[in-house]
Amino acid sequence: MINQDHYxxxxxxxxxxxxxxxxxxGVLTLPRTLAEILDTADGWISVLIxxxxxxxxxxxxxxxxxxxxxxxxLEFIGEKGIGKWIAKLLAVLFVLYFIPYLAYEARVLTIxxxxxxxxxxxxxxxxxxxxxxxxxxxxxxxxxxxxxNLMFVPFILVVYFVLMIFNIENMTFNEILPVLPKxxxxxxxALEPTMFAFLGIELLFFWLAYMKVSNLRxxxxxxxxxxxxILYTLIVxxxxxxxxxxxxxxxxxxxxxxxxxxxxxxxxxxxxxPVMIVIWIMAIFNTMAIxxxxxxxxxxxxxxxxxxxxxxxGIVTFLAYLIAFIPNSIQEVFTMGDLVSxxxxxxxxxxxxxxxxxxxIRKFRKRNQQHGxxxxx
Amino acid sequence: MGDEMxxxxxxxxxxxxxxxxxxxxxxxxxxxxxxxxGITKINELxxxxxxxxxxxxxxxxxxxxTKSENQS
Numbered sequence: 001m002i003n004q005d006h007y008x009x010x011x012x013x014x015x016x017x018x019x020x021x022x023x024x025x026g027v028l029t030l031p032r033t034l035a036e037i038l039d040t041a042d043g044w045i046s047v048l049i050x051x052x053x054x055x056x057x058x059x060x061x062x063x064x065x066x067x068x069x070x071x072x073x074l075e076f077i078g079e080k081g082i083g084k085w086i087a088k089l090l091a092v093l094f095v096l097y098f099i100p101y102l103a104y105e106a107r108v109l110t111i112x113x114x115x116x117x118x119x120x121x122x123x124x125x126x127x128x129x130x131x132x133x134x135x136x137x138x139x140x141x142x143x144x145x146x147x148x149n150l151m152f153v154p155f156i157l158v159v160y161f162v163l164m165i166f167n168i169e170n171m172t173f174n175e176i177l178p179v180l181p182k183x184x185x186x187x188x189x190a191l192e193p194t195m196f197a198f199l200g201i202e203l204l205f206f207w208l209a210y211m212k213v214s215n216l217r218x219x220x221x222x223x224x225x226x227x228x229x230i231l232y233t234l235i236v237x238x239x240x241x242x243x244x245x246x247x248x249x250x251x252x253x254x255x256x257x258x259x260x261x262x263x264x265x266x267x268x269x270x271x272x273x274p275v276m277i278v279i280w281i282m283a284i285f286n287t288m289a290i291x292x293x294x295x296x297x298x299x300x301x302x303x304x305x306x307x308x309x310x311x312x313x314g315i316v317t318f319l320a321y322l323i324a325f326i327p328n329s330i331q332e333v334f335t336m337g338d339l340v341s342x343x344x345x346x347x348x349x350x351x352x353x354x355x356x357x358x359x360x361i362r363k364f365r366k367r368n369q370q371h372g373x374x375x376x377x
Numbered sequence: 378m379g380d381e382m383x384x385x386x387x388x389x390x391x392x393x394x395x396x397x398x399x400x401x402x403x404x405x406x407x408x409x410x411x412x413x414x415g416i417t418k419i420n421e422l423x424x425x426x427x428x429x430x431x432x433x434x435x436x437x438x439x440x441x442x443t444k445s446e447n448q449s
Contacts, residue, residue, distance in 0.1 A: 310413040321402040
């Protein structure tokens, strides 16, 4: 089934969408997670290494996509034979991953909104409102969501950079010294949580199908990844220089704590924190809308092959809503986040392996057929 | 008796989410379904004649016919 939609995503739009998808919860918690694991200020090195690895994975995904332009991975795998069943199984796994992922993002959002913005609004209501909003975005399809990303991402990036620039006066350079006091091995062991902060690249398996064959290149997407890597690195460094490593460990969301320290132009904006939270909500809204749309698309296109179905979005929202309230504490919410991240990483690897296996099998068959023809002549 | 009854009910529905969560989740789902259903119905009702599928098919057929006539 070749992609029938007329909309084509340009490379810049895809890069911006990647940035929008990656910038979610990780940006708020990464300095703490890294400080807890390393107990030194070397987290930024892990972020840089992870960024490089993720760029490699993006390159592999784009190379794979070049084998089946106009189709998504599941359509390519499920073309014929046993592949149909493998594609169905993969589709189920992706749905089982995306719905809890959506739930996790929604739950963290309710926690943050309750902590910093609306302390008397019940989380149930906050969550219902954000899910209704994302469902509306989903109803506008890929084009609608990508245009929202294009609109929001510049604001999000500007606010993060303002946050860092106006913290310069609070920074102490000595906090990130010495570099690598425990050697390189602990830094490598911290790659796992940093890689999780880059989860979201799985959207490429589905949305590269909307790109022209001539536009299927890895470097524009990797520029997007580079932006995220630089932002993560700077946020980790600025957190450690402003809050110190021990201070970052003691704070649940160090990036929000950074916003508390900021005072813009002699008190012109004294409380930067609500501004930052509002902008962060825009970022998480983008991520949630993409995840929800991916779940809905997979259910509609790859699982049940239905064109008109008003029930899918409702069911996805309902399940995400219920799953979001399973954890009872922030700690349990983060444990759920870890589980989701493991599932995501495993799915990306599995999809890549299955995709390249299918390409290999197809090439092998073609070669055999040509060889057979040669003999018969 | 009342306590025992409550205990049994708790045991049966113990795995269910809290009442508030369940009610809001169902409410959200119903709102989404109702709006989507309503909007698709309104869209169908307000479709102009040229937008209808059967008319678009007819248009394609007529265009093909005229093309083939012109060619011959």
